[in-house]
Amino acid sequence: MNAVNPGRKLALAGQALLLILLYLFLYFPIFYIMYLSFVENTVWPFPPEYTLEHYINLLTLDNFHQGLVNSLIIGIGTGLLSTLFATMAAIGLLKYQSRWRGLLMIFYLAPLFVAHILIGISSLIFNKAILGLPGNLLSAIIANATYATAFAFLVIVAQLARYDWRLDDVAMVFGATPAKTFREVTLPNIWPAIFGGFFVGFILAFNNLEISFYNLGAIPTLPTIAWGTLRHGIKPELYALASIVNAFIFLILIILYFLLKMGFLKLDIKDR
Amino acid sequence: MSETILQLQGIYKNFGSVEAAKNISINVSKELFALLGPSGSGKTTMLRIIAGLETPDKGRVLINGRDVTNLPPYKRGIGMVFQDFLLFPHKTVKENIVFPLKMQGKDESTKEEQYQWVSQLVHLEGLDERFPYQLSGGQKQRVALARGLVSRPSVLLLDEPLANLDRELRKEMEIEIRRFQLELGIPFIYVTHNQEEALTMSDRMAIMRLGQLEQIGDKFELYHHPQTSFVASFLGSTNAMQGEIKAVDNGCIVVDWDGVSLRAPYKDDFKIGMTVDYFLKSEKITIHPPGQKPDDHGRTVIEGRLRDTIFKGQYADYLISLKNDNEIIVSDVPTISPALRNATVSISWPSEAPDVFPADGGLA
Amino acid sequence: MLFFFVLPLLTTVVISFWRTESYTIIHDWNIDNYVVLLTKHTYLVFLGRSILMATAVTLISLIYSWPIAYFIAYAGGRYKLVLVLLTSAPFFTGIILRVTALQQIFGPIGIINTALINLGLKPINAFMYSNFASGMGLVYLWIPFMILAIYLSLLNFNFDLLEVAKVNGASPIKAFFEVTLPLNWIGTAVGIVLVFVPTLAASITPRFLGGVNGALFGNILAHQFGATGTWALGSAMGVVLFFVSIIAIFLVWKTVDLRRSGFTGGDI
Numbered sequence: 060m061n062a063v064n065p066g067r068k069l070a071l072a073g074q075a076l077l078l079i080l081l082y083l084f085l086y087f088p089i090f091y092i093m094y095l096s097f098v099e100n101t102v103w104p105f106p107p108e109y110t111l112e113h114y115i116n117l118l119t120l121d122n123f124h125q126g127l128v129n130s131l132i133i134g135i136g137t138g139l140l141s142t143l144f145a146t147m148a149a150i151g152l153l154k155y156q157s158r159w160r161g162l163l164m165i166f167y168l169a170p171l172f173v174a175h176i177l178i179g180i181s182s183l184i185f186n187k188a189i190l191g192l193p194g195n196l197l198s199a200i201i202a203n204a205t206y207a208t209a210f211a212f213l214v215i216v217a218q219l220a221r222y223d224w225r226l227d228d229v230a231m232v233f234g235a236t237p238a239k240t241f242r243e244v245t246l247p248n249i250w251p252a253i254f255g256g257f258f259v260g261f262i263l264a265f266n267n268l269e270i271s272f273y274n275l276g277a278i279p280t281l282p283t284i285a286w287g288t289l290r291h292g293i294k295p296e297l298y299a300l301a302s303i304v305n306a307f308i309f310l311i312l313i314i315l316y317f318l319l320k321m322g323f324l325k326l327d328i329k330d331r
Numbered sequence: 332m333s334e335t336i337l338q339l340q341g342i343y344k345n346f347g348s349v350e351a352a353k354n355i356s357i358n359v360s361k362e363l364f365a366l367l368g369p370s371g372s373g374k375t376t377m378l379r380i381i382a383g384l385e386t387p388d389k390g391r392v393l394i395n396g397r398d399v400t401n402l403p404p405y406k407r408g409i410g411m412v413f414q415d416f417l418l419f420p421h422k423t424v425k426e427n428i429v430f431p432l433k434m435q436g437k438d439e440s441t442k443e444e445q446y447q448w449v450s451q452l453v454h455l456e457g458l459d460e461r462f463p464y465q466l467s468g469g470q471k472q473r474v475a476l477a478r479g480l481v482s483r484p485s486v487l488l489l490d491e492p493l494a495n496l497d498r499e500l501r502k503e504m505e506i507e508i509r510r511f512q513l514e515l516g517i518p519f520i521y522v523t524h525n526q527e528e529a530l531t532m533s534d535r536m537a538i539m540r541l542g543q544l545e546q547i548g549d550k551f552e553l554y555h556h557p558q559t560s561f562v563a564s565f566l567g568s569t570n571a572m573q574g575e576i577k578a579v580d581n582g583c584i585v586v587d588w589d590g591v592s593l594r595a596p597y598k599d600d601f602k603i604g605m606t607v608d609y610f611l612k613s614e615k616i617t618i619h620p621p622g623q624k625p626d627d628h629g630r631t632v633i634e635g636r637l638r639d640t641i642f643k644g645q646y647a648d649y650l651i652s653l654k655n656d657n658e659i660i661v662s663d664v665p666t667i668s669p670a671l672r673n674a675t676v677s678i679s680w681p682s683e684a685p686d687v688f689p690a691d692g693g694l695a
Numbered sequence: 696m697l698f699f700f701v702l703p704l705l706t707t708v709v710i711s712f713w714r715t716e717s718y719t720i721i722h723d724w725n726i727d728n729y730v731v732l733l734t735k736h737t738y739l740v741f742l743g744r745s746i747l748m749a750t751a752v753t754l755i756s757l758i759y760s761w762p763i764a765y766f767i768a769y770a771g772g773r774y775k776l777v778l779v780l781l782t783s784a785p786f787f788t789g790i791i792l793r794v795t796a797l798q799q800i801f802g803p804i805g806i807i808n809t810a811l812i813n814l815g816l817k818p819i820n821a822f823m824y825s826n827f828a829s830g831m832g833l834v835y836l837w838i839p840f841m842i843l844a845i846y847l848s849l850l851n852f853n854f855d856l857l858e859v860a861k862v863n864g865a866s867p868i869k870a871f872f873e874v875t876l877p878l879n880w881i882g883t884a885v886g887i888v889l890v891f892v893p894t895l896a897a898s899i900t901p902r903f904l905g906g907v908n909g910a911l912f913g914n915i916l917a918h919q920f921g922a923t924g925t926w927a928l929g930s931a932m933g934v935v936l937f938f939v940s941i942i943a944i945f946l947v948w949k950t951v952d953l954r955r956s957g958f959t960g961g962d963i
Binding site for chain 1: 700703706710762780781785788791793795847896899916930933936937
Binding site: 384409415419 | 863864
């Protein structure tokens, strides 16, 4: 119901154009290497000579299986750990009004404002120099979890802010123990948020290079393999890898989107 | 009537298939003018068109004779008080109020002078540095009014300004807003869905329904002499009845309402056998204690059972069940004891009290 | 969290005051690392470059993100969610794979330059391992943060306030600077920090898009933990980087007036 005068229309059209340009900027590289992953002549792929060779090479690459398994372990481990931390933090923060609320919030979000490379090297130093442990998957998971928790926390807090905690009181009045209350009332209402938090944590850790690299040393993950390959000039296997990862991420995002559409998840916190 | 300041000429506005304004023409002079109507009647759209927040599909808006139809809102030099106040949350009371002056590029001394003037006018002294969230509802209302008035606009628009205030505060502000209008001598155009508010505050009013102007005029005129069924039923506390004209007698018609005879003045287009809507304001009915039966000369007199009495202080609403199973509400001085519940009483009203229209007039 | 986040950072600070000799850390308190960092020309140049790069990338993202976030929040209607998810989806692919993709576009033998060569034209030098190319890459990597931060802020912004401003005489531009921007400044500030901090520490992007001359502070920092094994110096660099980030966050935070953020405004 807003007046749309010519000037306003022009401004909106301009903004829409900027958005389209941004999408082009963001997606052209992604789709272009998807395309490259299927062609033989990758430097100037016109006309294309289609092949599946890069995918076969990728699958037979040294370390690939080991890297995939490690990445999955780190992704799932980080996802679980950060979701656990983030859920507890979010519930603690939202359910119990504390005067430290602001401070706690800043604390949980602090890793967002620290560069990954710093998280990577500091946990490397901490493990090796202080605890005397060599890098391993567990330390990589923990280091990844520090910042993944911050992201998961954001996602979960945004969702949980909409939950009416009086429902918990209702459950208790009708005889539910705190544990039962959580299982019967709280969890069914907030699981999409928790799932979203897990997804974010998983993806971030799965793809992370800088933190994992410093914690793992010689243990391969997909991003470290990719990094190693990229260092020796681009190999077409990388296009195949990037395409697989992208396809996987888009699939999950599409699933998430439909969850959102069907109302299982909400993004805005307007009607808190 | 004094000179016309604001003119709306043949305004049309559609939103998709919804007609929000259909050939609306209104002239407003230095008065308090109310735009009254149920939600969806198009009254807010009219206000937004005057403000420049909407552009009409057809028609013109003139302020002081100048055509402003295609001017953006920020070049019209009007003031507006928004529903929900809409104060800027990041600005202090003073910054909120001088905002229009700042936008006009006024210098500091003018701002200060105007601010002092308006904050005294609306009684806001001492709140300069507060932020909106630190104010009570009434204070927010005063800030919103001050912001609307500070630049001495040629017209002040008010969009349901009292909707969010509690009853006491609303009464106080109704009187205040009238006072501001008299002091400033500019048109105030006041949109509301609350007829009581419109009746209390306005000099003249227009009633809108489904994008059309039902009636426009003096508020007494509208209240006592409605020209459409809608206006008759919308204003005041009205009993709506429907029946067929049975007889014409001595300048009066007799309407049969489910077996009860009602009298009303004759009008030219009435014919025997015609179905009519019969509207009767509850305060135009008199209730008679049991045993007393009024003279039925020139009056309609009915008997009924006093089902309940709702005591309101200065008056009472009596719910009367009639023998045709219908019910009539009577507002009268509270003289009848509530103990008389279920007693048989008589009610009566003069023949010229009701407003009667042919039934196809379309009742909302 | 405290254990795994704060303690490692503190350890880094401690180590930065020690020294490393032939790949082992010597517990020997000194400030030599900092003296070297703050006096040696090369390090200062790298630091300066990183700060410059981060500032430029942040500014470009900021200017580009505002109209886009505004458009999505204001005119997105029921497609809001899709539109905003689309801007952040690439973020999840991970740095290394996105840099790979970017090299195929902006790299020396990326599609743009190969196309130019094939057309018989001169390749664009800016794409031949330059700061320009790595700047583009960094914008590509981090702009989703900026858009998301501003968008989320705009979601809770009452656009009706703009009508109030206009009726009271504010032109659209004035209304933006008087009402929209101040009321969404916290979101914008968060976006600024979220882009500035990782860009400041960038090492991978400049390495693969910036080439030899495009190396930034993050590259030499990474170097200390790789080839040279000078952990103590590297730690000191990390601490310096951390402090620059903190200063940046502090400067941005100084511009935020909580009372004027509209957050405390409740249901006005």
